[in-house]
Amino acid sequence: MRLQLDQAAAKARKLEKRGEFDAAAELYSQILGQFPQNRRIAAALEALIERTGNPPVETLKTLEAAYHRREHAAVAAAGRDLAARFPRSVTLCNIVGAAELALKDAAAAESSFRRALAIHPQNVDALSNLGVALKAQNRFSEALAAYEAAATFSPGHAGVLFNLANLLREAGRLREALTAFEDLARARPADAEPRFSVASILQETGRGPEAVEHGLKALAIDPGHARARALVIHQLGHLCDFDRLAAQRAHLDTLGIAGQAVEPFALIAIDDAPERCKARAENWARRFHVVADPFAGMAAPEPGERIRVGYFSADVHNHATMYLTLRLFERHDSERFAITLYSYGGKRDAAVDTRLAATPTRYRDVHALSDAEIVALARADGLDIAVDLNGYTKGARSGLFAARLAPVQINYLAFASTMGAPFIDYIVADPVLIPDSHRGYYTEAVITLPDSYQPTDETRPIAEDASSRRDHGLPETGTVFCAFNANHKIQPRDFAIWMRLLGAVEGSALWLLHSGDRAEANLMRAASAAGIDPARLVFAPRLPHLPHLARHRHADLFLDTFAYNAHTTASDALWAGLPLVTRIGEQFAARVAASILTAVGLPEMITRSDAEYEALALALARDPARLAALRAKLAAGKASAPLFDSRRYTRHLEAAYETAHKRRIDAKPPGPIRISPATR
CATH class of the missing domain: 3.40.50.11380 (Rossmann fold)
Known part of the structure; x- marks a missing residue:
């Protein structure tokens, strides 16, 4: 039945005056269903609910405090009990739904938010929260509709607009998400968060220089925005912008450790400090809701089962x-x-x-x-x-x-x-x-594991390569140092040593991966500042994997990076027959190349200081016979090296899985597992 607005509103007010609050709320909701843009009716319903539908304010504050202490199960249970006594409380429905979301029960949360909307169809918090619950169930179109409805009823609501922009981002609609965050950044010039979100999407879409500039704008608004600073550091690393990167190093002692968590991966290449890596990871891990072990007390698998x-x-x-x-x-x-x-x-x-x-x-x-x-x-x-x-x-x-x-x-x-x-x-x-x-x-x-942690594929062919050095832009003669690591791993300390090597070895060249025009310009500028002709830096284009392996034959020595070593790149080089020199560091990422060299039988290529690294690389470049002997040793030992024995490696890993599984069956907590070498 179609309602007459003025008559229906008058009737609702009369019901409210007579104390018939449920009937008044129901009628206000019906009116809003027919006239959703009527702010007067929406305000009347909201005031009625606030006055008559909620538990005492102190009770709500107690629930909210428990929620912030992450006592989500207790909040949900207490909230449901209270909802039975206060069935018109939109606030209670929202609190219960938020707790259910935190407990990863999106379906239950959806029901709670829909109950709130049945009471007040235009409640912005319930609509926005409903969008979150629907998004968690991968129901993106329904979530989008909920956010858009919330934005209609509260056009300037920052939380709603953030949720809408984030949904567009998670749905892969990055261009629309970027526009939405740019609009938010203009509308809220004193808020660093939308500016950081712009930077983050630019980073995700490969627009590194722009990401840095927007990250710096976020930091100008809020110098304590840790995630923006970590993004800037990570992207400056990708751009090999050593000068601007130096200005950020003072923050490493506390960044991501005290206060706001940052993505742990962002700082690994710049900070070889395992104690800080651990602290950052622990801080980041707190963002995840950890459930009680659902497997505790379950019957162990039958012996002999796979x-x-x-x-x-x-x-x-x-x-x-x-x-x-x-x-x-x-x-x-x-x-x-x-x-x-x-x-x-x-x-x-x-x-x-x-x-x-x-x-x-x-x-x-x-x-x-x-x-x-x-x-x-x-x-x-x-x-x-x-x-x-x-x-x-x-x-x-x-x-x-x-x-x-x-x-x-x-x-x-x-x-x-x-x-x-x-x-x-x-x-x-x-x-x-x-x-x-x-x-x-x-x-x-x-x-x-007894050899290296890293598996490899010894079936990859090294294709015959009829190309010449000249075809790759390399000098026909002279030592070719190769550093095919990702450019964000190249730090000023590493690069300075490489430049001294070029200066000491006449006619030598440094072969790097193509890393974007801005990064290449910065590296060439750094070379020039070190007194090296930038033309001696040669940038290799990206190639498919097998042709990339084949072109290693034109290099003489692989130079590793320090804080974040070559990983797959190291085993690729060794499989292609190219010796590698590394400097072992402290954190996991700084020790991988040493692990790989040990497993391939070349521990003499592991150095333990910058000076030793530089001296070994220089000695090898000046002694072609010694370098040739290393290549011959690598070639002769590849077939028997543990690094390239996938059968042996798999047996070791499977033994580890069996041991961890048995500890669980025996009701033992996780503990150190050391696997003995398999017999051949």
């Missing part, structure tokens, strides 16, 4: 993680292990798909599923062990592990540090990466 291992990754495509692990998936013993690979990155690669399809690995593309749906699927699959192949790298979904995918959860391969998280039980390492003296820097129990 161990069910799930690998979780955003990088199941043409990516370094797959270059390293494809052979592992091919080698896993299907009689003892049931392997499932859960891909949530949304990318595919035909060559990777073909190789995976030929293995017993079960492949699950879960990128379109919510965290709750993936967790439910993993538990239905009955996983014994969940392996995180992302850690805190790009595309990570650490919330999956916080919700407990399996009784045993392992940080493996991609994130070269501790995750600092109570929901990660183990980290895979080796004696070089994490010696006993360094175990205090890791919150996980350490799995120590």
Whole structure:
């Protein structure tokens, strides 16, 4: 029945005066359903609810304080009890729904927010919260409608506009999200957060120089905005902007440790300090809601059952993680292990798909599923062990592990540090990466493999390459130093040594990966400042993986970076026959090349100081016979080196999985695991 606005409003006011509050609220809600833009009716309903529908203010404050203490289960239970006595309380519905969201029960939260909207259809908080609950269930179009409705009823509501912009970002609609955050930044010039969000999207879309400028604008508004500072530092590293990077180093002692958490990966390449890496990771891990162990008290698997291992990754495509692990998936013993690979990155690669399809690995593309749906699927699959192949790298979904995918959860391969998280039980390492003296820097129990922690693929062919040095822009004669690490790993300290080597070795060149025009200009400027002709820096274009391996033959010596070593890049160089010199550091990321060199049988290429690194590289460049002998030793030993023995490696990793699984069956907490070398 269509209502007459004035008559219906008068009737609602009469009901309110007679004390018939439920009937008045119901009629106001009906009027709003027909006349949603009528702010007078919306205000009347809101005032009625505030006056008659809520528990005492002190009761609400007690609930809110408990929520901020993260006592979410208690808040939800107490709120539901109160809601039975105060059925018209929109505030209670919102508090209960927020607690349910924190408990990762988005469906229950949705019901709570819809109850709030049944009482007050235009309540902006309920509409915005409903959008959050719908987004958590991957119902993006419905969430968008909820946010847009909230924005209609409260056009300048910053929280609503932030939620709307973030939803657009998570839906992959980055251009629209960027516009939304730019609008917010203009509307709220004293707020650093929208400016940081602009910088973050620019970083995500590869617009590094612009990301830096917007990050600096955020810092001009709020110098204590830690995430903006970490973004600026990380992007200046990518741009090899050593001068501006130097001005940020003073913040490293406390950045991400005291106060606001920062993405731990952002600072690894610049700060070889494992105690700070741990503190940053622990701070970041606090953002995740950790559930009580759902597997506690469950019956142990029957003896002899296959161990069910799930690998979780955003990088199941043409990516370094797959270059390293494809052979592992091919080698896993299907009689003892049931392997499932859960891909949530949304990318595919035909060559990777073909190789995976030929293995017993079960492949699950879960990128379109919510965290709750993936967790439910993993538990239905009955996983014994969940392996995180992302850690805190790009595309990570650490919330999956916080919700407990399996009784045993392992940080493996991609994130070269501790995750600092109570929901990660183990980290895979080796004696070089994490010696006993360094175990205090890791919150996980350490799995120590006997050779290197890194798997490799010894089936990759090194193609015949008829090209010449000149074809790659290199000098026909003279020493070619190669540094194919990602450019954000290159720090002023490393680069200064490289320039001194070029100065000391006549006719030599430094071969780097193409890293963007701005980064290349900065590196050439730094070379010139060091007295080196910038033309001696040669930038290699990106190539597919196998042709990239083949072109290593034109280099003489690989020069490693310090704080963040070559990882996949190191084993690639060695597989291609190129010797590598490294300087071992303190944190995990600074010790990987030493681990790899040990496993390939070239420990003499590991140095322990800047001076020793420089001296060894210079001695090798000046002694072609010594360098040739190293290449010959590498070539002769590759076939028997543990680094390139995927069968041996897989046996070691599987032994670690069996040990961790048995500890769980025996009701033992995670503890150090040391694997003995397999007999050949």
